[in-house]
Amino acid sequence: MENRYFYRCTQCGREYAARHIETQFVYLCPHCGRAEPNAPLTGVLEVIYDYKQIAGVLSMQRFLTFRPGVPWQYPQLWPLEYDPATLQLKGLEPRLLHNLTLPSNQLLELEWEGRAFSVLDETRNPTFSFKDRASILVVLKAIQMGVKEIAAASTGNAGSSLAGICARSGLKAQIWAPQAIPQAKLLQIKAYGAIIHLVQGDYDLAFDQSIEISRQNQWYNRNTAYNPLTIEGKKSAAFDLFIQTNGRLPDVIFVPVGDGVIISGLFKGLRDLKALGWIERLPRLIAVQSSGSDALVRYMQEGKFVFKKANTLADSISAGAPRNLYLAARSVRESQGQAIAVSDEAIVKAQMILARKYGLLAEPAAAASFAGFLKLLAEAKLDRSERPLLLLTGNGLKDVEALKRIGEFGTARFSNGTKETGDVQ
Template identity: 40%
Template sequence: MSQEHMTALRCVHCGQRHPVDAVAYTCPHCGIEGILDVEYDYNEVAGTLTREALAARPLNQWRYEELLPLDARAERPALHVGMTPVYESPALARDVGLERLVLKDEGRNPTGSFKDRSSALAVMKAREAGRDTVACASAGNAAASLAGFAAVMGVRSVIFVPQRTPEPKLAQLLVTGARVLRVEGSYDDAYWLCQAACERYGWYNRNCAINPYLVEGKKTAGLELAEQLGARMTDWVAVSVGDGCTLAGIWKGLKEMKRLGLIERLPRMMGVQAAGAAPVAAAMETGALKPMEARTLADSIAVGWPRNWRKAVDAVRESGGCFVSVEDAEMLAAQGQLARRTGVFAEPAAAAALAGLVRAVREKRVDPAESATVVVTGHGLKDVRTAMQALEAPLDVAPRVEAMEALLARIG
C-alpha cells in the first residue's frame, strides 16, 4: 500500500523528477550532486494516515507506512525501531537559560543510535531489490546499525570504517558477524572505497549520501516528534550534523505532519557541527560546499566532504533556523551536563546538539523565552574512551572502613 503513494524522485540539484522505478540512487543528469528526494501523493496519504488510525497502530516507525517507500506487506525486522522517548527537563532548561527544554533519546533504539531508523529500511529495500549483500561506509553508528539489522534479516553486510573508529563500535560490528574493512584513512576515504565496491560487486548501497530511500527512515523521528509534542511543539529542534541527512530527514517528517494537518506549527531547525568539521555550516553562508579535512573527536560527525549538505542547508533556510559550530571541549562539557541533569549518556557527536544550543542562547541567537528540543542521536557507550578524557578518575580505596573514612575526610 505505502509504495503506491510514491509519485516521483526529485533531484534537489536540478529539480527534475524521475519515475520511482527508473533511478537507483542519484539523478542521472547531475551525478553525485544529484541527491534525490522521495515525493508522495499527500492527498492519498491523508485518507488513511489520520489521528484515529495512528491511535490504533503499533508504537514503532512502521506506523507511518503511508510515508515510507516500502510495500506494507514486506517482512519487517523483529527489532523494535522508533517511538523513542521524549523527556522534559526543567533543570537542564534552567542551566541553558531557556523557558523549556525537551530531549528525544535516540540512544534507546536497538543498536543505540538514530541510524537504526535508516538501516532497518535499507535492509528491507535490499531484499526488495533481490540483493543478498548490503554495504556502507561509516564512522561507526550507521555501520553498527546496518550490521545488526542485516543479521536479524539474514542479509550479508560489508562495512567500511575509517582507521579511528572507536573500539565499542567495532565490537558491535564484529559480534554481529559483519565483514569489516578498516580503511587506512578518513571517513571520506572509506566512503569512496565503499562506493567503488558497490559498483563493482553489485552490493546494495546503504550510504544515505546517495540512497534517497534512507532519509525516509530518518524522517520518522520528525513524524514522531510531531505526534509526541503536538500543540506543545518547541520553537527549535537542535540536531548534530555530519553529512546532513539526519537534520534534513527530521525536517521533512515535521513538514509532512504539518501538511497532513496533524500539527499546527513548525519549529526552526538548528544544525550543529564540530568547529573542526563544519563544511555544511560554511555552505549555509556561501551557498557552495568547500570540502575540508575533518578534525574533531566526535567521530560520528567527522565528515569533511558531506554529500547531503544541500538538503540540510535547504531545511535550515526553509525553517528560518541557523547553523552553529562548537569546539570539542564544548561537546564534552555538554556531555557531562546532559548526564548530570537528565541521566542521559550521549556520545560526543550527540552532545554537540546541546552544546550548539548553549552557544546559540549565549550568543542571543535563541531567545531565553523560547523552547527547544535536543535530539540525542547516539548513546555514550558508543565512545567511552573519549568521554573519559573529560572525567575525573575513580577514587581507589582499600577494602576497609577506616581507609574509606580517611579518603572521604581528605577529599571533603
C-alpha cells in the same frame, strides 16, 4: 499502488518513476547526480507521495493514536509495497517487523537553569544510535527487492547500525570505515558478524571506496544520502515526535550535523506533516557542528563549498565533505533555522553535564546538540517563548575513549591540558 510515490531530484527537480529507480539500483539523479571524491553529492533524490490521497484515508486524529517507534502502522508514508486492504507490508514477516521497532518513550522533559527543554533520546535504539531509523528502512526495502547483501561507509554508527539490523534480518553487511574508528564501534560491527574494510584514510575515502566496490559486486548500497532511503528512514523521528507531543511540536530543534542526513531526514518528515495539512509551520532547525568539522557552517556563510579535512573528537559528525551538504543547507534555510559551530571542549563539557545532571550517556556527536543549546542560551539568542528540543543521536559507550576525557571527581580534562570544573548545579 504502483504510482503512489515517485522520486524527485532535490537539485534539478526532475522526477522519476519509482520502478525505474529501484529496479535499476539508481541512487542519484540520472541527469545531474555526481559522487566525486572530497565533495558533496549532487542530484540527491527524495521520495514524494500523493499527500492528498493519503490525507483522505489517514486522519491526523488516527495518526496520533499510533504507538511511537512502530512506523509500519502507517505504510502509506513509506516507499514499501503493502496490501491496501490489510495495510500489511508484503514479504515481511510480522515477527521481523516486531524485532525492528524502536523504544516508545524517547521523549524526555528536562530543565537547565530554570529553562525547560525536551530531549529525543535515541541512545536506546536497537544498536544505540539514530542511524537505526535509516538502516531499518533500507533493510526492509532490500528484503522486498530480494537483496541479500548491503554495503555502507561509516565513521562507526551507520556501520554498526547496518550490521546489527542485517543480523536481525538474515542479511549480510559489508562495512567500510576509517582506521581511526572508535574501538567500541569497531567491536560492535565485528560482533554482529559484518565484514569490515578499514581504509588508510578518513571517512570521505571510505565513502568513495564503498561506492566503487559495491558497484563492482552489485551490492545494494546504504551510504548516507547516496541512497535516498537513508533520508526517508530518518524522517520517522519527526513522526514519532509528532505523536509523542500529541501534535504540539517544539518551536526549535537542535540537531548534530556531520554528513547532513539526520537534519535532512527530520526536515523531510516535517515537510510531509505539512503537506498532509497536519501542521502549519516547521520548527526552526539548528544545525550544530564541531568547529573542527564545520563545512555546513562555512557553506552557509560563504555560499560555496571548500574542502577542509575534518579534525574533531566527535567522530560521528566528522566529515570534511558532507555528502548531503546542499540538502542540509536547504533544511536550515527553509525552516528559518541556523548553522552554528561549537568547540570540542564545549562538546566534552556538554557530554559531562548530560551524564552527571540528567543521567544521559551520550557520545560526543550527540552531546553537540546540548552544547549548541547552551551556546545560544549564553548568547541570549533563544527566545524565552520558544520550546526547544535536542536530538541525542548516539550512546556514550560507543566511544569509550571520549568518556575518558571526563576526569574523576567533577573535572573535565581537555586536550590542551586545561581543566574545567564539573559542578553543574
